[in-house]
Amino acid sequence: xxxxxxxxxxxxxxxxxxxxxxxxxxxxxxxxxxxxxxxxxxxxxxxxxxxxxxxxxxxxxxxxxxxxxxxxxxxxxxxxxxxxxxxxxxxxxxxxxxxxxxxxxxxxxxxxxxxxxxxxxxxxxxxxxxxxxxxxxxxxxxxxxxxxxxxxxxxxxxxxxxxxxxxxxxxxxxxxxxxxxxxxxxxxxxxxxxxxxxx
Numbered sequence: 053x054x055x056x057x058x059x060x061x062x063x064x065x066x067x068x069x070x071x072x073x074x075x076x077x078x079x080x081x082x083x084x085x086x087x088x089x090x091x092x093x094x095x096x097x098x099x100x101x102x103x104x105x106x107x108x109x110x111x112x113x114x115x116x117x118x119x120x121x122x123x124x125x126x127x128x129x130x131x132x133x134x135x136x137x138x139x140x141x142x143x144x145x146x147x148x149x150x151x152x153x154x155x156x157x158x159x160x161x162x163x164x165x166x167x168x169x170x171x172x173x174x175x176x177x178x179x180x181x182x183x184x185x186x187x188x189x190x191x192x193x194x195x196x197x198x199x200x201x202x203x204x205x206x207x208x209x210x211x212x213x214x215x216x217x218x219x220x221x222x223x224x225x226x227x228x229x230x231x232x233x234x235x236x237x238x239x240x241x242x243x244x245x246x247x248x249x250x251x
Contacts, residue, residue: 080103090105096119
């Protein structure tokens with residue numbers, strides 16, 4: 053049995069958004085909660101180590117010995133994924149750029165770098181998480197455009213025209229001043245065929 057004072061404790065978030073206990077680079081998942089106690093079990097299904105904490109996450113008991121070594125690299129990778137996912141949800145920065153910035157910033161060990169999923173492997177998960185935060189496309193022409201979509205990243209106007217012409221017909225024109233200058237100074241303008249009408 054281990055004693056609580058020598059344990060290094062932190063929490064990480066699982067892919068499903070659940071809080072997991074990290075004690076000395078061993079990961080524990082929440083097994084049960086009562087009115088006074090939380091019961092955690094080692095994430096490795098072969099391992100029988102259990103942890104009891106109070107509701108404020110103060111350890112009261114650790115029972116058993118691990119049948120496997122700690123995996124600090126796995127925890128580094130989970131923390132990396134957690135940070136990248138949080139940024140992908142809250143920022144409009146490209147996912148490859150977020151990945152590269154966090155990989156450089158977080159200071160991963162050599163072994164963690166070797167086992168780190170590539171940008172491509174994480175891309176679909178991160179894009180899905182970002183899509184879930186994006187407002188759904190409306191079937192009606194009557195909807196409000198969120199303020200964040202009416203400005204550029206430099207906080208300059210981006211929504212030029214928002215006008216209802218007639219019933220079931222609404223025109224939205226998005227462009228920055230820089231894009232409009234480029235358009236007006238061009239001698240040739242190409243258009244695709246997706247417009248039902250154009251000037």
